[in-house]
Amino acid sequence: MAMSDILKDKILSEIDIDKDHIEKFPLETDEGTKNIREKYHKKAIKDRNNYVNKEIDKFRDYGIQVYEEMQRRFKSLMPTDKSMVFEEGKAKLNDLEQLLVLSSDYLDSEYTLGFSSLLSKLKEGISLDELSSYLDDFFNKMKNINIELTIEDFKYSMFTELFMKSYFEKSNTSEVFQQIFFECPDIILHLRMNLEFILAKYKKTIDTYVTNYRSEKLKAYGKDAKGIVLDYISTRNNNYEMKLKDELTNVNIFIEKKKNIIDYLDNAPLRVKNFNQLCGDYNELNDNLKANFKKSIIELSNSIIELKEYYHYEFIIKDLVKKFNERSSFVTQYNTKLKEVLKEEKNREKIYKDYLKSLGIGFLAKVNVEKQKLCKMKMNEQIKNLNNIYSEIKDLEIYSVIDKLSEACSIYDLFSKSFLCYDYLENTFTKNFSEDEEWDLDKEFRRYFKFLYNPSNEFLRKINAVVDYNISEIIAEKYKLLGLNITSEELTSDNIDAIREVVNYIRFVYNVSDSNISFKDIDFMCHVATAEKIAPNNDEN
Amino acid sequence: MTDLTNEDLLMLYEEILNHLKYLKSNILEEEKEENGDGNE
Incomplete structure (x- = not known):
């Protein structure tokens, strides 16, 4: 049944009639004897109760009809599953x-x-x-x-x-x-x-x-x-945007009470506060400025994601810059070690050949048990020795890799070159993250890879790695020029989470506004989802 | 005849729930009538 304003008016008017009738219902009489008056009172109570019960049944039916209509609208508003x-x-x-x-x-x-x-x-x-x-x-x-x-x-x-x-x-x-x-x-x-x-x-x-x-x-x-990089970046961007604007995900955030819809409706104090924090008075902006503000907020939100990842890996860039500045002597050491390891590999081969001879294998070879034992001992020592040299080579390899970069290299160049030194990254990651029991090396490598191919990692590519820079200042300056109220202090690694929350809030408002469902609809759905259901009979009493 | 808006529908449901509570709170206790024939 369609819910019309006529039905609403009818129900509301019946509520008024009920209240009036119940309040004015005569339960006592002054006439007659005490016995007659008592009988009148008993009958009046019974009559009023009959009336009230009849009205309860009627309003329960109304309630069920309205509830069903609410459910029908809830279902029609529920977005489709795009999994x-x-x-x-x-x-x-x-x-x-x-x-x-x-x-x-x-x-x-x-x-x-x-x-x-x-x-x-x-x-x-x-x-x-x-x-x-x-x-x-x-x-x-x-x-x-x-x-x-x-x-x-x-x-x-x-x-x-x-x-x-x-x-x-x-x-x-x-x-x-x-x-x-x-x-x-x-x-x-x-x-x-x-x-x-x-x-x-x-x-x-x-x-x-x-x-x-x-x-x-x-x-x-x-x-x-190059084409693959561009396709990867655009696919990653599209997937991300699609997920952010997914109506079902966003509706469920409110229905599951992860966010409170009251904070997102027009003129909600939190909404006004967050928008105004970054632009002064949002309502004072004209349409053009509002469009620019939206564009800047989306960019800032991407920059913050990238900046958070940068802070996660900042220790690597600091170490790489240090290594880049002192690389010359270490590159020489690296080359010396490469020659040394070749010599020591030959010594290992010689020990193995001596061992074969001690087994009686080869021309004029005789079995010699004592020599076999000696060769085994020597081999153990030689492998340890070789392992030490290889470890030194692995430590020095990064110098040789970054030596191929020029002084004009960007932060991105340094980060990406480090990928050629698996052992360097493995050691650095393990040293910094392995205290966390959930941590996994392969996952960290994948995260690092994704960080380097982040669709919006432009600042990594633009900043020269060897000249002193203040990353939060550079990012803040960019967004100040775009008209946002933001300071470099707010973007430091210690403070970034607070501003991230505000920016994410605003971006979320835009995500929902750009999608096929409104906060008003979500508000209705949240009310329906928590609405008290009326039982169809008198049992609940 | 126009369809109710979602807000009006929620408001109407709220009114119905409140009215049901009001009605239930107005049920008075009835005294049992004693019959002279010995039956309850």
Whole structure:
């Protein structure tokens, strides 16, 4: 039944009639004897109660009709579920992200193919099952590149050879591991270094594979690396905007009481306060200024997201700038260490050859048990020595990478170059974030990657990294010029959350205003969602 | 005859709920009548 103003007037008038009738209903009489008066009173009560009960039934019916109409309107206002569209957008973005990783100049083949992340998991203390699964993963990745590894690839030390024999034969792996462990407690380290050695050995093949695979994928996609970056950025922007303006999400925020609708209606004190905080008196602005204000707020909101991420990684840029300024002597050290490691790898090979001889393998070789023990001892020492040199190289590698940049490099150039030094980032991330139990290295790498490809990271690209700068001042100046009341103090890492809340509030108001539902409609829906339901019979009494 | 606005509909529902409360609060206690035939 349609709810008309006529019905409303009828109901409201019946309410008045009821009140008048009940209040004026004569319950007593002055006439007759006491007995007659009492009988009159009893009857009057009964009659009035009958009237009231009849009215209760009638108004309950009215209530049910109005409630049903409210529900009908609630349902018709309820926005459609766009999860499928979001899922499609997400899948498209994931595909583009993979293409981006593949085509990025800032990532090396080992990172692109997931070897860096895999090797970082090979650490002391992992279980034998984990070790086997990481080795399987390594073999599969190599197989994808058409490299079939054999036992010949695992003669880095006599211990890696022994363990990998059992791995290839798939027998007694656990017993062999335990047997090796007594003679070589660093077996995991030996294996990791063996895998790194394999990656170095096949580097050319791996790089060629990545280059070919990249061109194939780019050709199939129909765009070059720059085109992919642009598509990634626009897809990420669209997905983000779509999500921000999604009517169902925004309605549910209020229905689930995550936000209070009262604070968002026209002239709500919080709304007036937040808008005025950034523009003086919002109502005084003409339409043109209001449109400019909206544009600036959306930009500022994106800048704040980027700035928050910048603060999250600020320790890296500070460290990189420091390293960039003192790089010259370290680059020399790095090159010296590279030569040293080649020499020490040869020494390792010699120890291995001596060991083979002590087994009686080779021309004129004789079995010598004592020498076997000595070689094993020497190998353990040599691997430790090599590991130390490689660690130093990994620490110094970042100097060599950033040395390729000029003094005119931007913050963005420094950040992105760091991606070529997986070990540097792994160490820096671990040092700064690993106290948090929920923290995960792979997720952090992905976050860092997304930070670098943030659609609105323009300031990172514009600011020179080696000249002193105050990031909050630069951003504040930009928005002051656009007419916003904002200070650099409000954008510092300590204060940014307060201004972020205000800006997010205003942006949220714009998101809803630009969508197909109004705050007025949401207010109605919130009332309906919490409205008391009338029971259809008298039972509730 | 025009359709009620959402605000009017909410207001009307509120009035009905209040009136139902008013009506329920106006039910008076009735004394039981004693019958001379011995039945209750």
